[in-house]
Amino acid sequence: MKDISKDYYREMQHLAVFDWLTSEDDNNRSLAREQMAYFEGRALQDYGAEFVKELEEIRLKDTKE
Numbered sequence: 001m002k003d004i005s006k007d008y009y010r011e012m013q014h015l016a017v018f019d020w021l022t023s024e025d026d027n028n029r030s031l032a033r034e035q036m037a038y039f040e041g042r043a044l045q046d047y048g049a050e051f052v053k054e055l056e057e058i059r060l061k062d063t064k065e
Helices: 006-022 026-047 049-064
Strands: none
Touching: 006 026, 006 049, 026 049
């Protein structure tokens, strides 16, 4: 069941990375990592491994900028 669009997953990935990068403490960084893992897990179920690779590339790109 694909009730979440790919665009939504992409946006949530960007926001979770932003939260992780701007977190002031370990607890908030941990919450951001949990959010990334949740969306990647849901994306795997909805769209498969290739799309999860795309989300991982977003994470890697965003953390390098």
